[in-house]
Structures are given as structure tokens and as C-alpha cells.
Amino acid sequence: MTDINERSARARAWFESLRDRICAEFEAIEREAGSDAAFAFTRWNRVQDGDAEADGGGGVQGLMKGKVFEKVGVNVSTVHGSFDPAFAASINGADAENPGFSATGISLVAHMANPHVPAVHMNTRFLVTSKAWFGGGGDLNPPLPYAEDTADFHAAYQAACDRHGADYYERFKKWADEYFYIPHRKVHRGVGGIFYDHLECPDSAAFEANFAFTRDVGEAFLNVYPRLVRRRMDMAWTPEDKLQQLEWRGRYAEFNLVYDRGTLFGLKTGGNIDAILMSLPPEAVWT
């Protein structure tokens, strides 16, 4: 096994173990709410260049519809192949002559039944072209924001960042603020978090450092988000609260369908539709 293949395999194994721990924790929260909801897992295979026989990798989509988690998707994908030549030029370390890539990552979106409980998004990934790098992040999307929740979410990510780079939190928080923004509404999609990309791994030392950071980002999510859910899940809500949540989800759908690079790339290049669109809210209104 080459160094890079071994590194990809280690990253994948981490994403899968993080997925298992997150799903177990979310199911435990359902138990606490008196529900027996559980994740259902569906495997899908990626098609490269229209050849259904070729091995392009694939993924496992986990989906749970519960009492607390109205709809939560957790995907781990591990894919490889060749970028479309025109698209390759836009990817770090790739071009029309070097379109080969592999990618492994975890992505999660949770839409919550109770409008007091924040929705959330998180994603981390390891990409390999002629270069190799980690990227990822997470952002909190409360329909009814609480300053305490926002502060705790940012504090968890800041602690993870501060262990790995003095400027990480400031840079990656700013990046999230710029990315998770809806220009036509002139509002942010939520209360932010962190977003990072191109943490390049030219050698073993860089890979170990960036992999350790990415693991800490995952641990931070697993540490803080269930805490916020448990803090809010038993609060009573009014019809007005629910309407505010459903309107807010309309903005969320607008962001994902109009601006989100991952969603658009997936939609326009024939990715797995169910996995790509699991991020859309279970219900939304446009009044």
C-alpha cells in the first residue's frame, strides 16, 4: 500500500468511526425522548464516465427520522476516478492532463423537530489529486438563536483550532462567515462556525498534523452539538415558533440550491441525488 493510499485508508476509517459514534449518540438522544428511532443505512455506488461496471467507489447514506431529529442524514463517501477535464482545472492540484482524484469524507445535516433546537451542518474530508489536503467545518443554524448556544458552539471549535494553529480559529471562523451567506437575502444562513480547506499534506508530518486537527474538529462537534440538543429538546414551542422555523428552512433550501458548491457540483455531475439532497429540510414554507 502506498503512503497516500494508507493515509486515505486511515482518514476513511476515522470518518467511519466518527459516523458510528455520532449515530449512536443521536439514537441515545431519541431514547431519552421516548422514541425508538434508528438510522437506516443505504449503500450507493459511484458511476465513472457512465460505466456502471467501473469501480468509482461509493458511499453509505445514513438517515434517521425521529422524534427529536425530524430528519438527519450522515453520509460517508469514498470515491475515486477522473474529473471532467473542464472541471479539473478548478481543483487544487488537478488539470486536464492530471484529472485523477480520490476523496473520502463525512457530511452531516440535522433538521430538528423542535424549533428551539438548532439545526446543524458538519463535513470533513481528505482529497487527493497531485496534491493531498484536508478540508471541512461546521456551522450552527438555529431558527430561534440563543446566545448561549452560539457561544458554546464557537467555543468548542475554537478550542479545537487553538490546539493546532494560533490563527486557525480567526481564519476559519471568517471563512465560514463568508461562505454561509445568502447574498440575495443579505443574511447569513446561521450563526456560523468554522470552514477550512486546502490544509495540504506534502509529507508525513503535515498529514499527521492536519489529520490530528481534523479529528479534533470531529470530536468538538460530537462534544458540543448533543449538549445543545439536550439543552433545548424539551422546551415548549408555539405555532409562531414553528412557522419561524419553516420560513427559516426556506432560506436554508435557497442557500443549498443556489449557492452551495458541493450541492451544485453533485447535482450537475450526476452524483447520488438522495445523498446530495439529504441536506434539504423535511418541510419548508415560503409565505
Next chain:
Amino acid sequence: MTDINERSARARAWFESLRDRICAEFEAIEREAGSDAAFAFTRWNRVQDGDAEADGGGGVQGLMKGKVFEKVGVNVSTVHGSFDPAFAASINGADAENPGFSATGISLVAHMANPHVPAVHMNTRFLVTSKAWFGGGGDLNPPLPYAEDTADFHAAYQAACDRHGADYYERFKKWADEYFYIPHRKVHRGVGGIFYDHLECPDSAAFEANFAFTRDVGEAFLNVYPRLVRRRMDMAWTPEDKLQQLEWRGRYAEFNLVYDRGTLFGLKTGGNIDAILMSLPPEAVWT
């Protein structure tokens, strides 16, 4: 008044009178269903180059939330100014040196309470750059399609087309089939209709012919759509029917936010958000 200004004024007057007749007919349908719902009209002004004082035209957005019409928007916009130079190159008869334009048009989207009643979209417009042309069309979007409704809708448009050009219906129906398609779902957004553009008016005769066609397209809509609404509005529906409608509306939102050129152009160039997004469904689900 120049010829072209007089022609734009006549087109505008027609769009406004069509709007008035459509709104009156839709309100009459609400009366028949025992509702006193009525359109509310909101005027908006277009901002050119960030100058709120400049006259860039504007429009009137009509919106009714009724018992039969869960949400119906009817906009008449009459705007003028300069295209962004980079965008101008993509517009018939315009370029960076000739970015001036004016446009007047009517657009309508109806989302219906009863899932047996088809939703509908229609739009006709008169554009002026260094050229002048009409465009427009309409398509039927039934969550629960009935062959009879589809046939009547197409027959109405075919009759309008056949009066003006032997190949109009075939060409404009095909154009609608190509345009109102959701590639990532591999489904059409509805059961089609017609779509036409660039019916150019280099002289008075061409203007009169194309204007007459556009008026007939509007009359065809006003003739057929209320008939379909009255045919279906009293049918009973099940929770399964309603769920099918709400899921189908998710596809409709995906089309408008990911692919519709008018929506994306409006969103990305700072148009009136409420008027642009009135097309989005009042409620949608992604299961």
C-alpha cells in the same frame, strides 16, 4: 413618442389589462368556493447601479392567498436601464458597448390548495435592446396529472399557435419540454406547454404580428386555466394526495432555484426578492 416607446407602451397596457382580467377571474373562483380572498398589490421600484434616485422602472406584485389558490402571484414589471457589461454579451442585441435595455412583461405562478388542481406558470414579455422581441409561454404543473387536463391545456395553446405560424406549436412545445426539465431528477417539472423567445420585431408589421400572437397566448391561458381549476377544485383529496403534492413542490423549488434562468438572474443581480421568489411554493417537503 418614438415608435419603439409607443410599442412598449402598448405591450405594457396589454399586460396590465390581462393581469386585471386574470385577477378578477381568480377572485371569482374564490367567491364560488365561498371565500372572500382578494389580491393585494405592492409596488416596487428597480434600482439601477445602486442609485436609488435614478428611474429604473419597477413593477407591481399581486399576491393572493385564498381557499382555492393557496398562493398565487401575478407580477407586471416595466423596467429599463443598462445591463452589467459582462452580462450584456449574453443578451440578444446587446453588448458591452450597447448595454441599454427596456423590458415589460407579466409573470404568474399559481400553487393550488387541492392537489388535484394543477399548478401553473405563465409569462409573456416584450424586450428592447438594439433589437426588440416578444417571448413567453406557459406550462402546467399538476402534482396529480389528468390526461384530460393536459390535453385541454395543450389544445388551447395549440389553437393560439396555429393562428400565427404553421410550425409554432411544434417548435414552442418542444422548447418547453427542453426548458422545463430537471436534469438531476431526470424528470420534467410538469406536463409541458409552450415556451418561445426572440420573436423579433424589426418593423411595424412584425411587431403587430408578434404582439397579436402574444395576446392570443394570454387569451388562451385565461380561457383554459380557470376551466381546469373549476373542474378539479371540489374533488376530495387524501393525506397521500397532499403528500404527493408537497413532494412534487420540492422538485418545483429545485427547478426554480437551480435551473430557472429568470430566477437566477434576478437573485444574482439584485432584483426585487419578493417578486422573484413569489414562484416558490407556499409549502414543500423533502422526505
